[in-house]
Amino acid sequence: MxxxxxxxxxxxxxxxxxxxxxxxxxxxxxxxxxxxxxxxxxxxxxxxxxxxxxxxxxxxxxxxxxxxxGSKGADARLHQATFYLMLIILVIIVGGSLWIMANLNYNMMMSPEDMDKYMLEQSNKGF
Amino acid sequence: MSIVAGQEHRVEEHEATATKTLGFWIYLMTDCILFASLFATYIVLREGTYGGPGGRELFELPFVLLETIILLASSFTCGLSLLAARKGLVKPAIIGLGATFVLGAIFLTLELGEFLKLMGEGHSWQASAFLSAFFTLVGTHGLHIAVGLLWVLVMIIQLVRQGLTSGTIRRLGMFGLFWHFLDIIWIFIFTIVYLMGVI
Known part of the structure; x- marks a missing residue:
C-alpha cells in the first residue's frame, strides 16, 4: 500500500x-x-x-x-495513429496547395507580370 | 459481490473515459486539418497585398511575442490545474483554471486590440487577399480561444458545484488537450505569419 x-x-x-x-x-x-x-x-x-x-x-x-x-498503452497508440494520419493529410493539403499555386502562372502560359497586368485590368473593369 | 460490481463499474468508467477522450482527440486532428487549409491559403495569398502594406509594415513583433508568452503561460497553468485535479486537490485545480482564464482573456483582448487597430487604420479583411487570409487564420484561432474561455468558466462552475468526480476530471483532461493544442497552433501562427511576415 x-x-x-x-x-x-x-x-x-x-x-x-x-x-x-x-x-x-x-x-x-x-x-x-x-x-x-x-x-x-x-x-x-x-x-x-x-x-x-x-x-x-x-x-x-x-x-x-x-x-x-509517445506514452505507452493501447489508447496512446490509437492517438498516435490518428495523429500520423492527420500529418499525412496535412502534408498533402499544404504541400499540394503550394506546389500547384507556385506553378499557376506557368500553367496559364502567363508571366507573373502579365498576370498582374491582367488582374489589374479585370479589377479596373469593376468585376 | 459489491467489490466485484465496484471493480466492473470502475473498468467500465475507465473505458468510457478512454473512448470519449479518443473521440475528442480525433476532433482535434480534424481541427488541425482545418488550420492546415487556412495556413496553406495564407501562404499562397501572403504576397497579394493589392498595393497595400504587407506584414513587414503592419506587424509589431514585441507585441506578438508578449501574446505568445501569455498564451504559453496559460497552457502551463492549465497543465498544473489538471495535475492538481488528478491528485485530488480541488482548490489548486480551480486556482489553476482561474489563472488559465485570466491569461487567456488577456491574450484574446490583446488580439482583438490588434484587429481593431488594423481595421481603424483601414487595413480590414476587405483591403487585400493577404489581409483576408490573415484575419481568417488568426481570427479562427481567436474564436477557438474564445470557446476555450467559455469552457474554462463552465469547468470552474462544475468543479465548485460537483467537486472532483470521474466526469469532471475527464472533461478537465479534454479541456487540457484542447488548450495545449491551441498553443501549438499559435506557435505556427507566430512563426509562419508574424516572424516570416517581417523577414
Missing part, C-alpha cells in the same frame, strides 16, 4: 517535471526564434529554415511534455 502510494507520488512528480521542462524549453525556443529574426543573425532562406526548425522542435516538445504524446 505504502509502495503504491510512493509509486503514485513518483509518477506525479515526473509529470510535474515534464510540465516545467516543457514550459521552460518552449519559452527558450520562442525567444530564440524571435532573437534570430530581430537580431538578423541569419538572412534569407537560412533564417526561414532556422525558425521553421525551431517551431518543429517546439511542436515535439509540447506534444511530449504537455500532450503526453
Amino acid at each position: 505504502r509502495d503504491e502510494k510512493q509509486a503514485g507520488k513518483g509518477i506525479e512528480d515526473s509529470a510535474m517535471q515534464r510540465y516545467v521542462i516543457g514550459f521552460l524549453s518552449a519559452l527558450v525556443l520562442t525567444l530564440a526564434a524571435y532573437g534570430l529574426v530581430v537580431g538578423q543573425v541569419l538572412t534569407g532562406a537560412m533564417l526561414i529554415a532556422a525558425i521553421v526548425v525551431l517551431a518543429a522542435i517546439q511542436l515535439v516538445v509540447q506534444l511530449v511534455c504537455f500532450l503526453h504524446f
Whole structure:
C-alpha cells in the first residue's frame, strides 16, 4: 500500500517535471526564434529554415511534455495513429496547395507580370 | 459481490473515459486539418497585398511575442490545474483554471486590440487577399480561444458545484488537450505569419 502510494507520488512528480521542462524549453525556443529574426543573425532562406526548425522542435516538445504524446498503452497508440494520419493529410493539403499555386502562372502560359497586368485590368473593369 | 460490481463499474468508467477522450482527440486532428487549409491559403495569398502594406509594415513583433508568452503561460497553468485535479486537490485545480482564464482573456483582448487597430487604420479583411487570409487564420484561432474561455468558466462552475468526480476530471483532461493544442497552433501562427511576415 505504502509502495503504491510512493509509486503514485513518483509518477506525479515526473509529470510535474515534464510540465516545467516543457514550459521552460518552449519559452527558450520562442525567444530564440524571435532573437534570430530581430537580431538578423541569419538572412534569407537560412533564417526561414532556422525558425521553421525551431517551431518543429517546439511542436515535439509540447506534444511530449504537455500532450503526453509517445506514452505507452493501447489508447496512446490509437492517438498516435490518428495523429500520423492527420500529418499525412496535412502534408498533402499544404504541400499540394503550394506546389500547384507556385506553378499557376506557368500553367496559364502567363508571366507573373502579365498576370498582374491582367488582374489589374479585370479589377479596373469593376468585376 | 459489491467489490466485484465496484471493480466492473470502475473498468467500465475507465473505458468510457478512454473512448470519449479518443473521440475528442480525433476532433482535434480534424481541427488541425482545418488550420492546415487556412495556413496553406495564407501562404499562397501572403504576397497579394493589392498595393497595400504587407506584414513587414503592419506587424509589431514585441507585441506578438508578449501574446505568445501569455498564451504559453496559460497552457502551463492549465497543465498544473489538471495535475492538481488528478491528485485530488480541488482548490489548486480551480486556482489553476482561474489563472488559465485570466491569461487567456488577456491574450484574446490583446488580439482583438490588434484587429481593431488594423481595421481603424483601414487595413480590414476587405483591403487585400493577404489581409483576408490573415484575419481568417488568426481570427479562427481567436474564436477557438474564445470557446476555450467559455469552457474554462463552465469547468470552474462544475468543479465548485460537483467537486472532483470521474466526469469532471475527464472533461478537465479534454479541456487540457484542447488548450495545449491551441498553443501549438499559435506557435505556427507566430512563426509562419508574424516572424516570416517581417523577414
